[in-house]
Amino acid sequence: MLLSQAWETYESDKRIQGFSPQTLKAYQLQVTLLIRHLGDIEINSLTTEQLKEYLSESSKTLKPSSLAHRVRSIKSLLRWSYEEGYISINPAAKIKEPKVGKRIPKFLTEREIEHLREVCYTPLEKSLFEFMFSTGCRIGEIVTLDKNNINWSNHSAIVRGKGDKEREVYFNIRCDIWLKRYIESRNDNDEAIFVTERHPHRMSKAQMRYIIKRISKRAGIDKEIYPHQLRHSYATHLLNNGAPIEVIQSLMGHEKSETTRIYAELSGQLRKEFYQKYF
Template sequence: MTLKELWVLYEADKRILGFSMHTMKAYFLQLNMLIRELGNLEIEEISLNMLKDYFARVSERLKPSSLGHRIRFVHSLFRFAFEEGHMTRNPSLKLREPKMDKCIPKFLVEEDVIHLKITCHSHREHALLEFLYCTGCRVGEVQKINIEDVNWENCSAIREKDNEDFINYVSSMNDQQKLWLADGLRIMKPDSAWLEKLVV
């Protein structure tokens, strides 16, 4: 069985487990880079030393976090192959991830948010900014949220990530911010039945 043939089985297994399309796309990219370096080898031919040589070469141009992502994928792929009986040994078993630098996450202070608010040209922009700031959601997560996902009564919004629901509370919004959000939502999706229940 070659790496490409293993991928077909691996992808089907992960889709059954509910992995997101974005995760699978990232894994497929990792597989293609592995094949580009090693070739579409028979999986039994792949050894720990081959994998170490591959990671040593790519480590010169990758950040530790990117290298760690590649190593985690290779671990997952070969663990699957071993556990499903496609390999007699797991060549990735002794691979170690690089040490990560601990960095303080970047965040906006209130003054930065005020400057951003000044640059808003519409209620929609104000609503998006307030929602991002109050919930801590990422832009891609906000893009996927439907108006029906926002519960105004308990000031929460449900966002979906890898089929798990997370609740972000927007209770810290003051009345002015709630007005911006309500007006912005009306402009974005004016026909929503949910907005009729919204009392600000």
């Protein structure tokens, strides 16, 4: 079986298992680059030495986090190929991901959030900003959200997150008011909760990012602002107001508690900074 054939079979299998299209697209790119480097060889002929040579070359140009993603992609394909019986030995079994330092999530202060709120002009801007901040949703979860996923009486929505898993998220009264005003202001019949301003149709991730960027430029905040930063700010806001880690983990849809605990470390880092500043 050729590497390209192994990928096609792997992709079909993982789609059935519920892997997200974004994950598969990212993995496909890595397999394509591997084939470009080695050629479309028989997967049984692939050796550990070839993989190490390829990854060693990659390490010269990639950041540790990008290299780790490359290793994960290759290991996933070859582990599956071994488990399915397409190869008798897994050449990637002993290859380890590079150590990646923990990145402290960038978040916005309450003052910065208020500055951004202040310069949201249209019902679309106000509702999109409030929904992102008050639910802590990933941008991909908002893009796929439909109006019938909203439970107005409960101020909640059902979103589909990573691994195609559904979870309930909640929004505050401010968001409820602007979301209703925004939907009432629309003249289209599109089922999407957020649509484009011209020729209304479901908004893309890029279009949502553009709107947040447009808002941040007006606010004049001296830092780059992007949708995922609002998600980080949501988690930090919950933590600073006393929410338990387990509750934040459930609300954000984190599979591993370690992912959520980064915010606890962030809170500790802030305390240290305040101590050094004021003591």
